[in-house]
Amino acid sequence: MATGQLIIDLDALAANWRALDGKSASDVQTAAVVKADGYGLDAGRVARTLAAAGARRFFVAVAEEGAAVREALGPGPEISVFGGHMPGDAELIQGLNLVPMLNSVEQLTRHFEALPDHPFGIQLDSGMNRLGMEPAEWGAVRDIALAAGPRLIMSHLACSDEPAHEMNPRQLQTFVEMSAGLDVPLSLAATGGILLGPEYHFDLTRPGIGLYGARPFESAQPVVSLDLPVIQARELVAGETVGYGNSWIADHPTRVATVSGGYADGITRHLSNVGVFFHGDTPCPILGRVSMDLIGVDITHLGEVPPVLTLLGPHQGVDDIADTTGTIGYEILTQLGHRYARTYERGRT
Numbered sequence: 001m002a003t004g005q006l007i008i009d010l011d012a013l014a015a016n017w018r019a020l021d022g023k024s025a026s027d028v029q030t031a032a033v034v035k036a037d038g039y040g041l042d043a044g045r046v047a048r049t050l051a052a053a054g055a056r057r058f059f060v061a062v063a064e065e066g067a068a069v070r071e072a073l074g075p076g077p078e079i080s081v082f083g084g085h086m087p088g089d090a091e092l093i094q095g096l097n098l099v100p101m102l103n104s105v106e107q108l109t110r111h112f113e114a115l116p117d118h119p120f121g122i123q124l125d126s127g128m129n130r131l132g133m134e135p136a137e138w139g140a141v142r143d144i145a146l147a148a149g150p151r152l153i154m155s156h157l158a159c160s161d162e163p164a165h166e167m168n169p170r171q172l173q174t175f176v177e178m179s180a181g182l183d184v185p186l187s188l189a190a191t192g193g194i195l196l197g198p199e200y201h202f203d204l205t206r207p208g209i210g211l212y213g214a215r216p217f218e219s220a221q222p223v224v225s226l227d228l229p230v231i232q233a234r235e236l237v238a239g240e241t242v243g244y245g246n247s248w249i250a251d252h253p254t255r256v257a258t259v260s261g262g263y264a265d266g267i268t269r270h271l272s273n274v275g276v277f278f279h280g281d282t283p284c285p286i287l288g289r290v291s292m293d294l295i296g297v298d299i300t301h302l303g304e305v306p307p308v309l310t311l312l313g314p315h316q317g318v319d320d321i322a323d324t325t326g327t328i329g330y331e332i333l334t335q336l337g338h339r340y341a342r343t344y345e346r347g348r349t
């Protein structure tokens with residue numbers, strides 16, 4: 001076996017959902033965001049695990065993503081679509097019984113014409129300027145929309161991972177104003193919003209990243225671990241180089257392990273010469289450039305050539321890799337490759 005071993009801990013995923021659910025009052029519903037194939041971890045398996053943990057409402061980005069989730073969940077749970085109702089979506093929305101979050105007057109018109117009796121929600125823009133109706137637009141269609149009975153009215157926070165950011169109370173106030181006097185379930189908080197406190201919770205929360213074990217849910221249990229097999233090891237003398245472009249040059253005798261995995265597996269080239277693997281508790285620096293399928297690692301200080309080296313594990317999570325490479329845990333997770341042998345673990349705890 002020469003592929004990396006990606007282990008996904010479904011018990012940790014379920015525990016993270018329960019922990020985030022426990023942060024809001026018992027009359028606040030906690031949904032689960034499973035877009036981008038469950039943040040790269042397999043939307044079907046993730047949705048089934050979270051349904052078993054108690055989640056009854058799921059969100060995807062686009063209608064096409066609803067298929068795998070509906071297949072995994074069966075007919076009961078509600079699956080909503082952040083992207084709303086796009087041209088050509090009616091058949092999918094009806095066939096999979098999805099609830100589009102209508103983002104504009106255009107989408108509202110399209111939905112009412114194509115599927116007049118089909119459930120929908122409304123997304124409002126409270127300042128992020130990404131998706132949703134702006135205050136004036138909402139004012140214009142509000143009565144028509146309300147008469148048709150939306151399932152949910154939601155908005156999204158731009159800065160909820162920064163608790164002290166003045167944008168948070170500003171968006172909260174805008175959302176409160178835009179939804180004043182409505183007898184419709186409301187939702188504003190993703191993972192970050194849950195952690196901001198009860199005034200951000202409304203009727204339903206929509207955690208994503210925290211379920212998968214990353215910031216801003218600092219006390220999350222890690223969900224993924226990744227070991228790459230060592231294919232070969234060799235001894236270098238001073239002056240020899242490792243990998244493409246000779247970007248690393250030995251200045252002393254060095255033992256280099258070549259592990260199986262590379263940027264084709266989502267291990268970004270930005271880790272070249274700066275990232276580390278682990279052998280147990282011992283860090284082992286990446287030497288030279290990350291190739292498509294292979295990475296050189298310094299194991300001079302180990303007393304042995306280990307069968308595998310760990311990229312994601314107890315000493316280094318997705319947020320640590322993200323910090324090293326100038327991105328966020330979300331991107332590390334959703335880039336995890338499809339060449340790994342994936343093991344979905346249950347019942348460890």
Ligand SMILES: *Cc1c(COP(=O)(O)O)cnc(C)c1O
Pocket residue numbers: 033035082155156189190191192206207208209210
């Ligand atoms: C992705 C997303 C979420 C989940 O956000 P996390 O930060 O991953 O918890 C919730 N709501 C909307 C509109 C989103 O786009």
